[in-house]
Amino acid sequence: MRTSARWALxxxxxxxxxxxxxxxxxxxxxxxVQASHFDGFRKPNSITTxxxxxxxxxxxxxxxxxLARVHFDANAEIDSVVLTGxxxxxxxxxxxxxxxxxxxxxxDYQVAKDFAxxxxxxxxxxxxxxxxxxxxxxxxxQTSEMTGDSGGDGRVHMIFKPQPxxxxxxxxxxxxxxxxxxxxxTSSGQP
Numbered sequence: 001m002r003t004s005a006r007w008a009l010x011x012x013x014x015x016x017x018x019x020x021x022x023x024x025x026x027x028x029x030x031x032x033v034q035a036s037h038f039d040g041f042r043k044p045n046s047i048t049t050x051x052x053x054x055x056x057x058x059x060x061x062x063x064x065x066x067l068a069r070v071h072f073d074a075n076a077e078i079d080s081v082v083l084t085g086x087x088x089x090x091x092x093x094x095x096x097x098x099x100x101x102x103x104x105x106x107x108d109y110q111v112a113k114d115f116a117x118x119x120x121x122x123x124x125x126x127x128x129x130x131x132x133x134x135x136x137x138x139x140x141x142q143t144s145e146m147t148g149d150s151g152g153d154g155r156v157h158m159i160f161k162p163q164p165x166x167x168x169x170x171x172x173x174x175x176x177x178x179x180x181x182x183x184x185x186t187s188s189g190q191p
Contacts, residue, residue, distance in 0.1 A: 026059030026092065026141070031078060031111070033070065044076045056081060056109075060093035061141065063109055063116075073112065083107045090116055094144055098127040102139060114142040122148075128164075133157040 036052025050068040057063075065083030073079040083090075087103040094100065105120025118124065118137045124146060125131040134148040134156035148156040 026061045029059035031056060031058040033068075035068065040070075042072060042076050044072060044074050046072050046076075048072070054083060054085075056083075058111075061090070062092070063090045063107060064088065065107065078111050080111055081109045083109070087121065090118070090139075092141060098129070100124060100126045100139070100144060102137070104137070109141075115140045128161060130158060130160040132159075 033050060033054075033056050035050035035054045038048060038050045040046060040048030042048070048070040050070065052066070054065050054068040055062070056068065063081065063083055065085035065088035067085070068081055068083045070078060071080045071082070084106050087105055088107045089101070089103045090107050090109065091099060091101045102116070102118050102122070102124040104118035104122035106118070108117040108119070110116065116139045118139065119135065122135065122137040123131065123133045124137050124139055126144065132146055132148050134150040136149045137156075138147045140146070148158075150156045
């Protein structure tokens with residue numbers, strides 16, 4: 001196995017061992033939807049269309065776009081929201097207060113299944129953890145786990161940031177100025 005492949009497996013294993021939890025309370029919050037215009041209403045198996053400066057918030061989760069389609073299930077509950085924009089944005093805090101930000105041409109937020117699919121020049125940046133870029137990225141809004149696929153050059157690009165080391169938060173001690181260093185000893189007995 002190549003060295004780079006081994007490192008990738010080690011890094012992925014570390015991410016699986018220490019997953020960051022998205023803000024757990026977000027799912028229990030009401031979803032606030034705002035736009036310049038809407039067409040539709042809340043009824044079973046229907047779609048409401050929102051146009052112009054669409055802003056959707058649910059707890060710490062916020063999604064924006066130029067156009068959104070809100071899909072209701074058979075119980076008239078929100079099943080999914082599909083946002084498009086130039087680009088559309090999504091962001092959410094995890095339980096540690098770290099911010100995830102994503103953008104893409106289309107964001108399909110599957111509310112009932114707790115994930116968002118970002119398609120078309122997609123990028124996700126997780127504060128303190130790293131970032132991913134590809135044609136299609138999937139972000140779990142409960143666990144912060146991601147998957148990715150890419151067309152174009154056929155590659156998903158990721159950057160993993162190192163974890164802060166214990167005690168690294170304390171500022172390093174500054175060396176004493178050179179003027180306070182002791183004078184070198186002399187053999188002549190003169191100071």
